[in-house]
Amino acid sequence: MDLNEREQNTKMFADLLLQAFTLIVIIFTFLFMYKIPQKYIAKYRATSSNSVNLQARRHFITGAQHLSKSRQSRDLADAKLAVEEAEKAVALDPRDAASHILKALGLEMLGFKKEAIEAIDVALSPLAVKSLAEDERGDALFKRSELRVGVSGEERVEEVVRDLVESVKLNARNVKAFVLLGECYERIERKEMAVEAYENAIRVDSDCMVAKEALNRLGES
Known part of the structure; x- marks a missing residue:
């Protein structure tokens, strides 16, 4: 094998290595762009959703406590607070029927029966009924x-x-x-x-x- 052939073979091998390296870089770039970010975004969304659900649940519990106080003392101020907390829970998690029902019970205490019916209608709608x-x-x-x-x-x-x-x-x-x-x-x-x-x-x-x-x-x- 003469010198020119060796040089050509060396150059060909170097070109193949460069192509292989370029292909590897492209593959890892693709994985980074389309896999890794999606993984972290999904994880972030799950964490965010859990955080939102936790906040909604806190509002629900606080509202339920106000409703209980209102029923015991007949204090309408607590019934109003129960409705406000229920509305905060609904804003965070509208698919939770329990919050809509809590709102309805508070509205009933305040004498707003038609509005209470509307709240239960939402709780029993396709949006939320699956949570019951x-x-x-x-x-x-x-x-x-x-x-x-x-x-x-x-x-x-x-x-x-x-x-x-x-x-x-x-x-x-x-x-x-x-x-x-x-x-x-x-x-x-x-x-x-x-x-x-x-x-x-x-x-x-x-x-x-x-x-x-x-x-x-x-x-x-």
């Missing part, structure tokens, strides 16, 4: 029904009945839901259905005087 267990969803349906009975006319009773029927399916231990269902059936003159609802209430709570009195009344009629 079945029995919690049943209780939310009962609460909405209870509020609707207080502000709606006779034309809305059928709608309330549908909510209550679903409520007792989801939570068959809610005595108040069975009683309210019985009362609604009475209002639309479905005596047999009312009797069944009151009997179910007594099966859950044998000391339920409201249901017993209703059954006695219906038995005499």
Whole structure:
């Protein structure tokens, strides 16, 4: 092999090394640009989300404490604070139905029943309902029904009945839901259905005087 061939081979080998090095640099650059930042961004988002959820939960707990105080003392100032804390929690985590329900309960204490119904509507909407267990969803349906009975006319009773029927399916231990269902059936003159609802209430709570009195009344009629 003469000198020129050796030089050519050396140059070719150097070119191959340079190309391999360049390829390696490109690969690592690609990984850095598209993999590493994504990993840290995802981690940051998860941390940020956890932090937001934690703040929302703190507002929820504070609001629940104010609501409890308001119920014990009948102090509307605490009910107002409960609503404010619930709204802060909702702003941070609108998908948490519990905060919407807390807001509804505070609004109810303040006498704003229509606004309370709207808050529960959001809690039961596709946005937030997945955060509720079945029995919690049943209780939310009962609460909405209870509020609707207080502000709606006779034309809305059928709608309330549908909510209550679903409520007792989801939570068959809610005595108040069975009683309210019985009362609604009475209002639309479905005596047999009312009797069944009151009997179910007594099966859950044998000391339920409201249901017993209703059954006695219906038995005499």
